Amino acid sequence: xxxTRSCRATVTPFLFTPQxxxxxxxxxxxxxxxxxxxxxxxxxVRNIGxxxxxxxxxxxxxxxxLFYTQRxxxxxxxxxxxxxxxxxxxxxxxxxxxxTIQSAATYCDWxxxxxxxxxxxxxxxxxxxxxxxxxxLDGAVLILCSVGGVQSQSIxxxxxxxxxxxxxIAFINKCDRTGANPYRVTQxxxxxxxxxxxxxxxxxxxESDLEGMVDxxxxxxxxFDGEQGDSIRIEEIPDNLRDEAEEKREELLDAVSMFSDExxxxxxxxEEIDEALIHEAVRKGTLSLELTxxxxxxxxxxxxxxxxxxxxTSYLPxxxxxxxxxxxxxxxxxxxxxxxxxxxxxxxxxxxxxxxRYGQLTYIRTYQGTLSKGDTIINTRTGKKVKVxxxxxxxxxxxxxxxxxxxxxxxxxxxxDCASGDTFCNDKINWSMSSMHVPAPVISLxxxxxxNKAQINMSKALNRFTKEDPTFKTFVDHETGETIISGMGExxxxxxxxxxxxxxxxxxxIGAPQVAxxxxxxxRADFDYTHKKQxxxxxQFGRVAGYIEPLEEGEYEFVDQIVGGAIPREFxxxxxxxxxxxxxxxxxxxxxxxxxxxxxxxxxxxxxxSSDVAFQLAAIGAFKAGYPKASPVIMEPIMKVAVExxxxxxxxxxxxxxxxxxxxxxxxxxxxxxxxxSEVPLSEMFGYSTTLRSLTQGKAExxxxxxxxxxxxxxxxxxxxxxxxxxxxxA
Amino acid sequence: xxxxPLVSQNPLRAxxxxxxxxxxxxxxxxxxxxxxxxxxxxALDAILRGKNVLHVSIGETxxxxxxxxxxxxxxxxxxxxxxxxxxxxxxxxxxxxxMTFNESSFSRPRLEERLNDLVLQNIFVPNCIVIDGxxxxxxxxxxxxDIKDLTENMSLQAWFSAISHREDTRFSPxxxxxxxxxxxxxxxxxxxxxxxxxSSINLEVIRNSGEKVENGKELKxxxxxxxxxxx
Numbered sequence: 018x019x020x021t022r023s024c025r026a027t028v029t030p031f032l033f034t035p036q037x038x039x040x041x042x043x044x045x046x047x048x049x050x051x052x053x054x055x056x057x058x059x060x061x062v063r064n065i066g067x068x069x070x071x072x073x074x075x076x077x078x079x080x081x082x083l084f085y086t087q088r089x090x091x092x093x094x095x096x097x098x099x100x101x102x103x104x105x106x107x108x109x110x111x112x113x114x115x116x117t118i119q120s121a122a123t124y125c126d127w128x129x130x131x132x133x134x135x136x137x138x139x140x141x142x143x144x145x146x147x148x149x150x151x152x153x154l155d156g157a158v159l160i161l162c163s164v165g166g167v168q169s170q171s172i173x174x175x176x177x178x179x180x181x182x183x184x185x186i187a188f189i190n191k192c193d194r195t196g197a198n199p200y201r202v203t204q205x206x207x208x209x210x211x212x213x214x215x216x217x218x219x220x221x222x223x224e225s226d227l228e229g230m231v232d233x234x235x236x237x238x239x240x241f242d243g244e245q246g247d248s249i250r251i252e253e254i255p256d257n258l259r260d261e262a263e264e265k266r267e268e269l270l271d272a273v274s275m276f277s278d279e280x281x282x283x284x285x286x287x288e289e290i291d292e293a294l295i296h297e298a299v300r301k302g303t304l305s306l307e308l309t310x311x312x313x314x315x316x317x318x319x320x321x322x323x324x325x326x327x328x329x330t331s332y333l334p335x336x337x338x339x340x341x342x343x344x345x346x347x348x349x350x351x352x353x354x355x356x357x358x359x360x361x362x363x364x365x366x367x368x369x370x371x372x373x374r375y376g377q378l379t380y381i382r383t384y385q386g387t388l389s390k391g392d393t394i395i396n397t398r399t400g401k402k403v404k405v406x407x408x409x410x411x412x413x414x415x416x417x418x419x420x421x422x423x424x425x426x427x428x429x430x431x432x433x434d435c436a437s438g439d440t441f442c443n444d445k446i447n448w449s450m451s452s453m454h455v456p457a458p459v460i461s462l463x464x465x466x467x468x469n470k471a472q473i474n475m476s477k478a479l480n481r482f483t484k485e486d487p488t489f490k491t492f493v494d495h496e497t498g499e500t501i502i503s504g505m506g507e508x509x510x511x512x513x514x515x516x517x518x519x520x521x522x523x524x525x526x527i528g529a530p531q532v533a534x535x536x537x538x539x540x541r542a543d544f545d546y547t548h549k550k551q552x553x554x555x556x557q558f559g560r561v562a563g564y565i566e567p568l569e570e571g572e573y574e575f576v577d578q579i580v581g582g583a584i585p586r587e588f589x590x591x592x593x594x595x596x597x598x599x600x601x602x603x604x605x606x607x608x609x610x611x612x613x614x615x616x617x618x619x620x621x622x623x624x625x626x627s628s629d630v631a632f633q634l635a636a637i638g639a640f641k642a643g644y645p646k647a648s649p650v651i652m653e654p655i656m657k658v659a660v661e662x663x664x665x666x667x668x669x670x671x672x673x674x675x676x677x678x679x680x681x682x683x684x685x686x687x688x689x690x691x692x693x694x695s696e697v698p699l700s701e702m703f704g705y706s707t708t709l710r711s712l713t714q715g716k717a718e719x720x721x722x723x724x725x726x727x728x729x730x731x732x733x734x735x736x737x738x739x740x741x742x743x744x745x746x747x748a
Numbered sequence: 749x750x751x752x753p754l755v756s757q758n759p760l761r762a763x764x765x766x767x768x769x770x771x772x773x774x775x776x777x778x779x780x781x782x783x784x785x786x787x788x789x790x791a792l793d794a795i796l797r798g799k800n801v802l803h804v805s806i807g808e809t810x811x812x813x814x815x816x817x818x819x820x821x822x823x824x825x826x827x828x829x830x831x832x833x834x835x836x837x838x839x840x841x842x843x844x845x846x847m848t849f850n851e852s853s854f855s856r857p858r859l860e861e862r863l864n865d866l867v868l869q870n871i872f873v874p875n876c877i878v879i880d881g882x883x884x885x886x887x888x889x890x891x892x893x894d895i896k897d898l899t900e901n902m903s904l905q906a907w908f909s910a911i912s913h914r915e916d917t918r919f920s921p922x923x924x925x926x927x928x929x930x931x932x933x934x935x936x937x938x939x940x941x942x943x944x945x946x947s948s949i950n951l952e953v954i955r956n957s958g959e960k961v962e963n964g965k966e967l968k969x970x971x972x973x974x975x976x977x978x979x
Contacts, residue, residue, distance in 0.1 A: 208807075208809060208850075209809055211812075667862070667865060668861075668862075668864075668865030668869065671865060671866070671869070671871050672865075672869045672871065675869065675870075675871040680841060680842055681845055681871065681872065682810060682814065682841070682845070682846060683810035683813065683814070683845060683846030683847060683848060684810075684846070684847050684848065684862075685809065685810055685848045685849075686847075686848065686849045686850070686853045686854075686858075687849075687850040687853055688850070688852070688853055692810075694810055727838075
């Protein structure tokens with residue numbers, strides 16, 4: 018079909034991976050989209066995410082969507098033989114591993130709707146990416162594998178979607194696979210995810226006999242002809258499926274009639290039911306998060322993708338259907354609902370950064386107002402003015418230049434210096450989109466560049482990664498001089514090390530992964546400390562008295578109960594600073610101390626010798642005096658670990674978790690398939706994938722995410738303290 | 749452990765419910781009256797007395813089952829002040845394990861296999877097992893006898909819940925409604941939950957292996973919190 022279309026070949030100069038050459042059609046789609054956005058027809062814009070468990074076919078589905086919406090003109094498989102890889106997996110590493118690491122934003126046109134798609138990563142180690150993507154989405158497609166069903170990652174993603182109130186539709190993919198059972202998966206959506214899941218389609222044949230599906234709204238059979246399933250044939254429902262279809266349609270109507278009085282009436286009167294009524298009811302149910310319509314198909318076999326696109330446009334919300342709030346920084350972070358009006362003051366959120374060879378690329382979503390090339394906008398976090406240079410619309414790793422972006426749009430800016438999560442406004446307002454929940458890193462390791470060149474490249478790489486990903490942190494350990502990187506899991510760090518090597522040619526040696534321990538106290542302890550120094554020059558004097566006690570929630574709190582000027586006003590903040598400095602390193606393992614409330618209620622000063630430094634040192638001394646009396650303990654990160662696999666290995670799996678100091682929360686058994694949920698200290702999880710593989714003949718897999726910090730048992734604490742002492746002696 | 753007041757003030761003590769030997773207990777009621785809530789309170793009472801409880805949920809998820817415990821524990825913490833609530837929550841998590849099955853996966857041999865997995869590897873050695881959602885309607889007497897043997901062999905106290913139906917009027921001579929009317933002799937303790945006209949729910953103790961220590965007292969479920977209360 019490409020031959021009949023007028024095409025031009027373009028090699029876009031901004032490819033991050035230049036070996037991919039796409040043939041792009043000058044079809045005027047961009048102009049059409051811009052026109053729509055400018056016409057304020059936000060009702061026809063969809064910002065959606067595609068989220069799922071790893072390997073359930075997100076990237077393949079996205080690839081098909083781009084093909085059917087004519088954004089690309091050839092289909093490349095994720096692990097395809099043509100060696101090109103799917104369009105959305107734009108990083109080399111992703112192509113090799115077959116997983117999507119960073120969400121690539123892309124847009125496409127379906128019928129007269131404009132759809133922005135954020136492809137989100139499937140591994141839990143990259144959840145910050147998923148969360149960030151969810152923040153800017155209006156709706157989502159939850160993809161499930163018809164064989165694997167609802168797996169642990171789907172549960173995590175679903176929970177995140179619920180947190181951000183994202184309406185969703187479900188797509189049960191891989192219905193061509195042996196063992197496919199979309200009915201079972203739909204039931205799991207109800208049981209495990211607590212969703213009111215209702216099938217809107219019935220499969221015609223399953224596994225290798227999958228031919229198409231019955232649309233329960235129109236009551237027609239849909240088939241997908243042609244090599245790439247691009248020609249759709251609508252027929253009557255096959256006789257053998259008629260009864261089942263009638264029955265399922267009744268179920269569907271029962272479920273959706275809750276959302277439409279008109280539909281309910283029509284059903285009671287036994288009238289012919291108008292399709293539009295059903296669509297309207299399904300949409301209402303979906304938007305209220307009380308209904309999850311379920312679609313089926315096989316992206317790989319090119320079946321069911323076009324009806325899914327129809328569903329995206331019919332049932333998922335447009336930007337004005339969703340209420341988004343910002344915080345007014347000038348009014349004490351008062352919450353304000355954004356207007357979505359393109360004529361209003363600009364509010365845009367930078368949700369993702371990428372650093373290409375032409376500078377930093379910032380993905381932003383506009384919530385109100387219009388962003389135009391040449392505008393001056395203000396980063397409300399830093400207060401810096403930024404001029405909008407180039408404005409582009411992203412398609413995986415190709416881009417199209419545009420002049421303006423209206424409210425509700427997702428586009429990218431070039432050369433804007435900011436961090437992800439920053440809000441941009443015009444000079445009339447000072448708002449910030451509510452801050453995103455960023456978990457603290459739990460694992461760290463030392464990276465040492467092999468030579469000088471690697472050193473330079475490494476710092477470039479780290480600088481970029483930390484801007485892109487708030488859960489990835491880096492710092493230099495002043496005692497050892499080593500560069501430490503930290504993040505959310507082993508795989509998380511591994512991927513960045515790989516990227517350093519590949520994209521930045523920074524060869525590094527890595528140390529053993531270290532768990533981020535913390536220290537805290539269990540009881541209150543008083544202190545009364547005087548800092549005095551009088552050896553030459555001006556002296557130093559400060560006395561600080563009070564107590565420290567455990568803080569149930571939060572990391573640190575400073576309470577000033579000084580009366581009568583025992584410590585002058587100007588030195589109170591010095592005491593606060595001193596305590597904060599003291600918290601950086603505990604005495605047990607040298608880990609940061611958290612969960613402390615420091616209260617000062619007395620002190621004294623000297624008219625000449627008291628100073629900022631003197632009171633900081635007094636506070637440090639006071640803390641050091643009180644801390645050992647406050648029953649200090651070591652805390653370690655505990656991970657929520659879910660292992661899934663055949664039931665025959667359940668005993669072995671539980672044994673392996675138990676050996677690793679894991680507490681088994683529970684097990685779930687369904688047929689021959691088991692999930693074991695447990696909480697295991699991160700320090701015990703190194704190398705678990707190897708253990709699990711050999712225990713279960715590679716048939717089980719596990720996911721892990723940070724859960725909480727807990728006190729380490731006495732025996733382990735003793736070991737850690739001993740190690741720390743030995744290190745101190747060596748140093 | 750410092751949780752003695754929680755144990756000694758628990759209304760369940762009035763009937764010594766769950767506090768004697770390796771008995772087999774049954775909680776029966778129509779749907780939605782609070783069977784699971786009562787089972788969880790019996791389980792928590794056992795945990796507070798230092799026992800390990802295995803909670804088997806048939807047709808429920810781990811998260812939902814855990815939520816029952818979290819909610820009831822919160823209610824207990826609201827009523828009684830405990831020094832370090834976090835430690836109590838932690839302690840409960842360590843003495844409880846949840847095992848969930850979908851309806852078709854649960855069977856006696858599978859339960860035995862799972863129990864052996866736990867006990868032989870010393871992962872979790874339960875003293876009490878709670879089985880919620882067991883399908884009495886489609887179960888032969890023999891299966892239940894087998895389970896009773898199993899729990900006796902493993903020195904376990906076991907608690908079941910069963911749903912009765914308003915329209916089914918069959919009763920055993922002791923007053924146990926269908927579907928348990930023909931097997932009620934297997935149980936040492938049987939409690940019926942009965943809704944009263946004032947929307948509270950009465951605990952009718954049909955049989956009790958433990959001695960009733962305080963005569964004249966009655967137990968109710970508070971209809972809003974589903975907590976057991978003395979009256």
